[in-house]
Amino acid sequence: MASTGNTGGPNNRVTAMLLLPTTLWFFLLLVMPLVVIAVYSLGERAPAGGYQPALTLAQYGNLLARLKAFTNTLTLAPLGTVLCLLIAYPLAYYLAVKAGRGAKPFLLTLVIIPFWTSFLIRTYAWIYILGGRGIPRLLEMIGIEDVRLIYTPTAVLIGIVYGYLPLMVLPIYVSLEKLDKSLLEAASDLGASPIRTFFQVTLPLSAPGLVTGSLLVFILLMGEYLIPALLGGGKVFFVGNALVDLFLQSRNWPFGSAVAIALVGIMLAAVALYLTLVGRDRDRQNVSVL
Amino acid sequence: MVETINGTVDVEFHGVTKRYGDILAVDDMDLEVSSGSFVSLLGPSGCGKTTSLRLIAGFEQPNAGDVRIGGASVVGVPPHKRPVNMVFQNYSLFPHFTVAENIGFGLRQLKPRPSKTEITARVGEMLELVRLQGFEKRRTWELSGGQQQRVALARALINRPTVLLLDEPLAALDRKLRQDMQIELQTLQRDVGITFVLVTHDQEEALSMSDTIYLMDEGRIIQMGGARDLYDEPINRYVADFVGKSNFFDGEIAEADTSGAVIRLASGRVLRGRNPRGVESLNRNAAGVIAIRPELIHIEKANGSASLTTDVETTARIKNRIFLGDQTEYLVEAEGFGNILVLASKHAESVSGGFSPGDFVNVGWKESSALALEDTSKGGRPTAVPVPKIG
Amino acid sequence: MPKKIDDNAPISAKKFMDELRRYERGSVSRRHFLGVTGLGMATSVMAGAVPMLAGSRGANAGSIGDRVSMATWPNYFDTANFETFKKDTGADVQVSVFGSNEEMLAKLQAGGTGWDVFVPTNYTISTYVELDLIEPLDLSRLPNFVEKHYIKRFIDPGTVNGKVYAVPKNWGTTGFVLNRKKVKSNPTTWKEFWDLSRTSATGRVMVHDYQLTTIGNALKYFGHSFNSVDPKELADAEKLLLDVKPHLFAINSDYQPGMRSGDAWMSIAWTGDGLQLHRDIPEIDYVLGKEGGELWSDFYAIPKGAPHLDAAYAFINFLIDPEINAKEVHAHGYPVPDARTTALLPKEMTQDPIMYPAKDLLDALEFGAAVTLTDPLRAEIMARFKAA
């Protein structure tokens, strides 16, 4: 950080100066808003909505009123992460290990292409795909009647997997791409079947990508509101949706801030727990997370 | 096992060909590695050594021909079902395992899996074998190159393979360590009694370690034999050039029979040499070359009188002198011959007192020291040599 | 045997593009798409998105400034009129579309909107006055506003403490749409609406993601006022809503896609959406509950601190010009409380029962009350209903 500049060397001063914008940025973009929200969370809702200063923990006491949003988020975000992982891994594996040199750039582009359009529009498209005239109608044609997809938790999960898959595929792809393929040959040479090679070598060595992808997806999912709003039909309620409601509808800023702080807290705890679990293993591998 | 006159054969190639697209990496290759021997595949980079090794290990399948291990064809058998293990060029140690876990990897794949105590015991034995006791818990990236290599060796040996394959195992080590490891590998091979097939582009390494050397070029075997065979009886210029240093005097084959040939140099000078192939004579009028090892050339002060010990002699001027410690290398220029490389032993130097650039000297050699060879570099591909049974 | 593919088959490419374009125009439903997504805060600048708005400058460019910025509801304007305004005055019209009054208020409370004109609903205006967020209007600068031509009850909410803060834009009702092919009975009341949603139409009914209408119409089930903030009455409404919730298709104010696809059979709806759905799919009807429900009117108003005050007056005056206003109505399908404008509308419109419901149905309706906008209990009940 910039404060190390006081040891005097011109290099230190230059470093400090170079770091200054980053430090300011970090402070302005990350720390300040969090402080503001923390202060708001101790206040009271003004009669017509908004914030009025106070020093009370009442908002936190009220958190249980959004318990369902928290439990929804804490079930669907990990579930979505795991689903993404299960689908992304074989995909990334194919891209990194199996795909031919010619096909690889093309396939990678296909993974990235969705990013070229707005996430909103893409998710909106799913309303039609999952709606009565989309997949359910196709299923009807092959004799599977009365499938309801849109505005269900399943629809939300589909939307999540669709939206977040690239974020999971890319880091895993990178770690698999970096993986020294001769290690796989070594394992095979030493008598490991392809499946055992996968579980003993490929999987543990692609753990960094796996951890990065999972963290990325999990953290973003914890704050997700668009997919549940559009594909959950307001029935599948995330903390993100509770926040949108609190800030934009009931304008209960202090309660909204308390919910936001609680979410950040839970997220940090979850990430810390995850990293500790992963870290035990990672320690054995000297592979960095990010 | 296949019984031959000389014992069992562990690895055989019969007309093995491997193509990568247009590249012919291994070209109709025959090979026979007898049990318990230390065999080297020697040749310049890109000549197909690694590919040959990978064909044995099972990472590649031949386009044509048959690969046999212990007498049974292994074409189509995946690597994990072959009784061979490999020491990879970059060692390919698993970074997420400790030294002990790396070494025990092969044991853990066995069905049924040995007990923990047995694995620990066997790993301990291997550690002892490669002198790495106490390194069990270490991370492989904490080890030096030589130590890593020993881990790779132990890992590959723990399942007692029929054949151990080594792909340029010493290439990454520095010179001193390389020499130590050469000896260590030889000792190890004798101790464990496992057949070693080593790939190297370093002729010195091949000569010093192996019982049998296969010298390769462009996917084919040019000559096989012991170190002495290749060094003393190279069958063509390529071999004489690749194995050790040689002086070459180019010319045309003037006379030839099975025992030798006479070659007329461009200068008009006529030189006689031995025919190391012995059975067939060289083609008359074809391009030929006289090859003489520098250490077989006698060098003495130009005193006018011819030496009793040489058949061919000429005066020359010292152009350059390199002190090598145990010997001294002179580059001399002789009329009608061009540059000649001469290696004088310490003993010879102590007798002659040594020479300096500019000195005039007599150089000469015995005709029995000179080899008359086909010059394949001017005449297309070398004639394939039928693989003799290993003696 | 595979069924024959018919018109109701999975959405075609063309249909999808149409829907997408509707979305891009911000016209998916009257107000709530962006509210649902929470993106109302993210201003979409229509002038930038609609290329024709970036046309050449008018002859008298510069007299009122080069732009005017308006916050309104999706599908609630005629962009051709904006073009005309630009030609006449040289001012670009920039539009932000919003999802709910609550959201509009939230944005104004947060400050720094840059809006010159906004479109509040009747029941919110007194709150804006209370919070000092709205500019009193100088009617001398709005010559097109001639009080005597307007229906009185649609003017009144714009006047607070004797001062005029807003002039009427459109009015409308909140009823429900139903698909007659799917719903076999003939519901005419909110009681039937809620009961059907728990029985034969289970899984097929949508309610707004909007406390005013969803709680209001749940209150109607018990015969309470649409605007009640009485905790006991609200407890009744909450109980009903929680009971209905598992049977709902969705809580979403963007109900047109669901109704159009046939997934939803009934939904709480506003006039304009009812009109649009009925026009495209005749079996979809728009029904006003006999017990009553919401009657509403929207207004043009100027927020405190509007950066282009002259342009704001000019723009409002332009939009309430009967000729222009009639074009607006053609575009969005909401009735106008101005007799001069209504006179310019074709018979099909003025006699349309969705736009102009029968008097007895209208008489039962109530305006939304200001207190509902800020009442914490209603907001909290809505949130609990959604989070349940």
Ligand SMILES: Nc1ncnc2c1ncn2[C@@H]1O[C@H](COP(=O)(O)OP(=O)(O)O)[C@@H](O)[C@H]1O
């Ligand atoms: N996987 C491969 N794909 C294409 N060409 C290859 C491949 N492996 C080796 N080759 C080619 O085959 C030839 C022999 O290679 P290699 O066996 O690795 O030689 P060496 O080990 O003797 O250096 C070279 O020309 C090399 O470029």
Ligand SMILES: [Mg+2]
């Ligand atoms: Mg090689």
